[in-house]
Amino acid sequence: MRKFVFVLCFIFAHFITFHTTIAQKRIPRNFAEYGFFLNKQQLYLQELLEFLRIPSISASSEHLKDVQGAAEWLKNRMLGAGISNAQIFQVGKYPLVYASIPAAIPQAPTVLIYGHFDVQPASVEDGWNITKPFKPRVIQDKIYARGASDDKGSLLSVVHAVEAILAVSQGRSPVHIKLLFEGQEEIGSPDLPSWLLKNRKLVQSDLLISADGSMHSETIGSIVWGLRGAGAIQVNVTGPSHDLHSGGFGGVVENPIHCLVKLLQSMRYENGSIAVEGFYEGTRTVTQKEKEFTRQSIDFERELSRLAGVSQLVGGESKLFDVIERLWFRPTLDVVGIWGGYMDQGIKTVLPARAHAKLSFRLVQEQIPEKVVEKMIRHVNEHCPVGCACEAFDLGFHALPFESDPDMLSNQVLRETLLDIYQEEPKYVRSGASIPIVGFIQKEFQMPAIFLAFGLPDENIHGPNEFYRIGSMDKARKAYVSFLYQLGERYQLERSSKKPTQSQVVATTTPTEDIEMDHSEL
Ligand SMILES: *[C@@H]1O[C@H](CO)[C@@H](O)[C@H](O)[C@H]1NC(C)=O
């Protein structure tokens, strides 16, 4: 597991054990900012509805102006919140909204809060039967609209929380805050990594907080300490120069679809292990401590079969790993699409000229997407069946795996925060999915990351009838207030009990030097 030097300096041994399963009912902290939120529920809801009416679909060039519109809307709302240096940067074709808020004490830690205001494509034909995707509709405690859960809901609550902190504390924020909201997440953030590297000072912080992600359930929070990485390739197999008559040539000319099937088959052993040479490089055995975490969800196997609509789960790799271990700690290789030949009605006796497949893989631990892509391409070239030509190319979808130390200071503070909000012990979970930018920032900036996002697994993100719960808005803004104050407090505690270390000094950057700050009106 990747350890961050500066995090190690702050770990309180035994502060939390992995065995704390019994909920510790206690009185939640009550911040003055919570009072600021009173009587604003309706206002906040109306704001979210307004935000959701903007069809900021990044995948569609005709909606580029709406992505821009959402950025403008957000920037203006941030200015209205007293975040006076909110500004839009152009990152490739897409806008990014950025701001920084200095802390009351210069030595306070710096957090970078990340979210995105672009959304997945959506149209009524996909099955939206409760409302149109960009005509938000509120039914009881649910807000139906594209982008409600992913990610405009959580993102707007971040702004509400910062607004409350600035208003109540007269601008004396407990930590330095950098806000970075992007408009190209749903297309894989193609231009963001190079922008981040070119604007290191704006990005570098002590902690990344992702407002993109989800909680375990409506009543239990979660601490996400791992995500899988990802990569993808396409394979093109070519046979004859053009489609042939299967009677005239069948049996003497190799069929590219058969070549493709054989090629794909060569990528796996009978027992489910991946046979691509070097594929597992960078993976390691799961530790006892990691195994402990997988025991938290006992009935997960049945739940997964139910969600997937299958009668049984496969036990690849000779059942060596249990279900959660396979989801959290093992890499995968999947054919995600395959096509070629005649696919229309009836039959056409053809020996096709071409066959294609797209493959994606999920990665763990120290696996690197670019390297795995290279190995996959080499495998395709070396295992191309006789009679066909094969070629493979990178589909450019890269995500580094993400891992954090569940014990690090910010996860301890997160636990306290979630305990306050839910009055239940949060679950320590990993996810088999990927959020590319989190792994990237973690690796390139040596910043640990946590997730503080309030979408829930049943909210149909990316699908029809996406929704978000009104109750999540309240939890989210309170959680951000609580987390930021508690983080500031814990850092100070740590500071007063220890001499500053080299890494502490290095890790603390004040945003004041980056963009002009003007909080005089606060
Ligand atoms: C909307 O479509 C879903 C899926 O087809 C269906 O289960 C649901 O009953 C429909 N709801 C309404 C209000 O028509």
Ligand SMILES: *[C@@H]1O[C@H](CO)[C@@H](O)[C@H](O)[C@H]1NC(C)=O
């Ligand atoms: C692979 O096949 C696709 C689909 O026919 C085609 O668009 C693409 O140009 C091919 N790529 C290469 C590198 O041959």
Ligand SMILES: *[C@@H]1O[C@H](CO)[C@@H](O)[C@H](O)[C@H]1NC(C)=O
């Ligand atoms: C699966 O089979 C291959 C080939 O026989 C072997 O090398 C590999 O170790 C096996 N994997 C597991 C997890 O048993």
